[in-house]
Amino acid sequence: MQRLITYVERLLARYDCVVVPSFGAFLKESLAPRYIEEERRVYPGRERFSFNAAIKERDNLLEKEYARSYGISLRRARIMVDNEVVELQNTLFTTSKLSFGQLGSFRVETEGKMLFSPREENSSLLGSGSFYGLTSYPLPTRVEDCLGLYEATSPEEARVLTFNQEEKSNCQSGSKKNANYLYFKVKKSSLSLSAACLLFGFLLLFTPSTGSFHERHYSAGFTKVEHPVAVELKEEKQATDTQEETSARGKSYTTSPSSCESSSCYYVVVACFQTEKKTKEYLDTLTGVPFQSTLGYIPYGSRFAVYAFSSKDKEEAKAFTERLRLEKGAFQNAWLLHEEPKE
Known part of the structure; x- marks a missing residue:
């Protein structure tokens, strides 16, 4: 039984709650340091212990401590704890009182009710300040x-x-002076005068000045002048833009040869596009090709077909198509389109 009490005290130094199976739980509460004005002393924080008989479920702290200390299995340690708890209960209900080490004591009243009385504060007991190396402090x-x-x-x-x-x-x-400082007597009237002088000096220094004198000396005018070289470059750029715009506006492509308006015609098609804008952009890229003079485009369903050559003679158009395919270049996929005249 004494071994059980020792292990409970040891566990309470590390945990706030230790359950003795089938008996109850010991609880630890930390109290803050306190100052007793009558004694002019500060006492360190301490711990107060209480007992709750309603908590009896096993938490295995005692069993694990037994098993670790004696090198036995947890099952064997549980049997040892249960045997000592039975001995503890028999002693308590036989003698109606029991001292539980440094934690306090139990007593059983005539009605069979078990009461726990914590040990009075003692500097040498578990949970006191001196137990952790702390002492009271005069203040x-x-x-x-x-x-x-x-x-x-x-x-x-x-x-x-x-x-x-x-x-x-x-x-x-009654002297309140400190030798480390110099003391001066200052009258209230002198202090007010000094503050007024400082304020006047501040306003005099930082108030902005205005007048024609300062404007005449610190204002400056600027006239916008264009440099001759800049004017010349600007005119040259405008002329170049105008020339490019004129050349682009004057560039046109044949949409349908006049010879093919009244009879069927054969077209050597090299590309197709969904919009007329894309078609013209593609034609602008075909510069320096051998068939530059015969380039054009015609509507082909919902699209526009770009042709490299057109002719009423099928054999002539077919021969041109074969020649493009044999070159193995960008136009090797050229194909022949036959269009009937529109009524």
């Missing part, structure tokens, strides 16, 4: 320390009280 008021109203009760407290003898004498004599 008298500054006036008490200065006037010597608080006396240290230990060498540690004496080191905390920071006033030296010189500071205490200054404090007790």
Whole structure:
């Protein structure tokens, strides 16, 4: 049973809740540091323990700790824990009271109700500040320390009280001056006059000046002048653009030879396009081809067919087509189109 109590204390140092199966759970609550004004001392934070008999489900913390410590299986450790819990319950209900180590004590009332009483605060107990290496701290008021109203009760407290003898004498004599500073007496009237002078100087320096004098000296005029070279380049560019526009406007293509208007005709087609604009753009790229003089285009259904040659004689048109195909160039896919005259 004592082993069970020791392991519960050990686990509570690491966890906030440890369940003793079929008995209850021990809970740990952290309390903040506190200052007791009557004692002029600051006490470190501590931990308060409580017990909840309603939490009995196994959390396996005790079993795992037993198994790790004794090098046994978890099943064997569970049997050991259960046996010690039974012993704990028998002792409690037989004697009606039980001390549970540093955590507190149990007692059973006449009605059979089990009550837990936490251990009173003690500096050597589990969960106290000294358990983690913390001690209380003297913190008298500054006036008490200065006037010597608080006396240290230990060498540690004496080191905390920071006033030296010189500071205490200054404090007790009522002097508030510090030797590290220079003090000057300034009258309120002089302070107001100095502030007014500073304000006037600021306005005098940063107020913008206006007048014809400054405008005459700091204003400048600019006249837009075009350089002769720039004018010449501009005129040359305009002439070039006009020439290109004229040549483009004067360039035209045959849509249908006059000889083919009244009779059937054969066309050597090299390309087809969906719009007339695309057709003309393609014709503009065909510069320097041998059949430049016979180039043209005709409507072909919903499209436009570009032809390289046209003739009423089928054999002549066929021979031209074969010649293009034998060249193995861009027009090797040329084909022959026969069009009847439109009525």
